[in-house]
Amino acid sequence: MVCMSHARFRLPIALSASVLFALLPATSALAQAAATPIPAPAREASDAVTPYLNARYRLETVDQQGIAKSATASTLRLRAGARTAAWHGLSAVIEGDAILRVGPKDYNDTVNGGVAFPVVADPSDILLNQAYVRWEPVRQLEVIGGRHAVNFDNQRWVGSVDWRQNDQTLDAVRIGIVPAAGTRIDYAYSWRVNRVFGKDSPQGIWPDSDIHLLRGSTTLAPLGTLIAYGYWLDIPAAPALSSRTLGLRLTGEQPLSDGLRIHYAAEYARQSDLSINPRNFAHDYLLLEPGIGIGPVTIRVGYERLEGDGITALQTPLATLHAFNGWTDRFLTTPPSGLRDLYADVQWRIGSLFTSTPATLRFQLHDFNATHGGADYGREVGSWLTVPVTRQISAAFKLSHYEADAFATDTTKSWFSVEARF
Known part of the structure; x- marks a missing residue:
């Protein structure tokens, strides 16, 4: 992986423009083709x-x-x-x-x-x-241009935040290449981030951004999947979040016997300031997450560390943050003294209730500390029940409580949702 300097670097405008303008004729041709009548005998559902x-x-x-x-x-x-x-x-x-408010x-x-x-x-x-x-001219090449959701791996660094009613999307050009079986390289260039807060919020849009996302993955049988990434975020609307992050991630699982398997994930990254960020820093990220599956139950324990120095801390502004560090969202922004999250996660497929798809019950426990100074931030416990009602409809109930010690305040959140997809 090539290390970039801290100086601001941009995808040449000519290259960005050429990619976009190359897509315009294709878009026009697609629209023209869609408008051309197809003889009834040749039309099939897959063509519509x-x-x-x-x-x-x-x-x-x-x-x-x-x-x-x-x-x-x-x-x-x-x-x-x-x-x-x-x-x-x-x-x-x-x-x-x-998105509509249907109550007080x-x-x-x-x-x-x-x-x-x-x-x-x-x-x-x-x-x-x-x-x-x-555009996918061959199975080994995919090009996407326009506004779309981008989700990489477990969404710790780049995600669409589907938990909120409004997604986070990127105005971006994305290229995916499959040079060999089990190997994929993705590159995305984004100039605008459409955040969950909506266009009316001062922080709802990050325009004029210069974001480069590079990710490669390969399967290392029987060990698992190795992922290398580099994320360069130059965000004039939020200069303190401009950063360069380089990292490696390994995930996999191994069967031990009938109904018994082990899971594991390990990740390390280094983040430093980039471009217009007013601070100078270099922080480490570390994740260790072993687990075991016993029939319908999967148990994971984890150690996640986002380093801070008392003034700045490692941040993940494009992540699906609700999925990490507790469901009460007390740590959407990493505190200046960093964050150490020691946690346990239990997921139980409790079986079919209304459909053949099993209902799922999940529990989490978190213990939060600072990486700088060692302060005890607090603890959190949460539970989440998801029940498929039909093939198109599912319901969920979620409850989480954060007990504060040296960070934020006691917080209890609950959610009930029903979702239908057609």
Whole structure:
């Protein structure tokens, strides 16, 4: 992996423009082809534009010590989109969201002025969620251009934050290459981040960004999958988050006997300041996560360390942050003194209740400390039940409580949601 200097570097404008303009004729050709009538005998379902619909209702409550009022957010997300079938390797997706408040305005969605309540970052909005063109001339090459969700690996560094009603998407060009079986290289260049807070929030969009995401993975049988990555984030709208991160990740599992298997993940990364970041720093990231599967139960224990020095700390601003360091979201931003998260995660496939797809029950325990100074931040416990009701409909209930010691305040959150996909 080639190390880049701390100086600002940009994908040449001519190269970016050439990629985008190269996609325009393809888009035009695709639209023209879609508009051309197809004789009835030749038309098949696979040739048609396929519409889809997703509806997700969520009731979220937050009781946070230090804020007099508790939050209750009742929201509904309606998502409608359409995808075309491939035509000479070309396909397209367009998708829109409507996020509606369907109850009292008893929460702070970051733009509604409800500062007397805790934050539930699901503002009402109507927006274009995704609109992109995909070109796959051969199985070894994929090019995507436009607004789309980008999820790499476990989403610790790059994710679409699907947990919130509004996704995080990138306006980006992405290229995927498969040079050999079991090996893939991905590169993405993004100039705009559309965040979960929505376009009306001062932090809802990061425009004029210069983001380069490079990732490669290969299968090392029988050990597992080795992933190497480099993420260069130059974000003028949030200069303190501009950084360079280089890392390695290994994941795998091994069967021991019938119904018994071991899981493991190990990751190390080094993050340093980049470009317009006003601070100079270099911080380490470390993850060790062994686990064991016994029939329908999977147990994992983990040690995750995001280093800090008391002034700056390692940050992951493009991650799906809700999936890490506790579900009460006390550590969406790593404290200046860093974060050490020692945790246990138990997942139990409890069996079929309404459909052949099993319901899942999950428990988590976290113990949080500082990496600089050793302060005891607090502890968290959470549970999450997911129940498929039909092939298209699922329901979930989630509860999490954070007990503060030296960071933030006691916080209890609960969620009930129903989601339907058609």
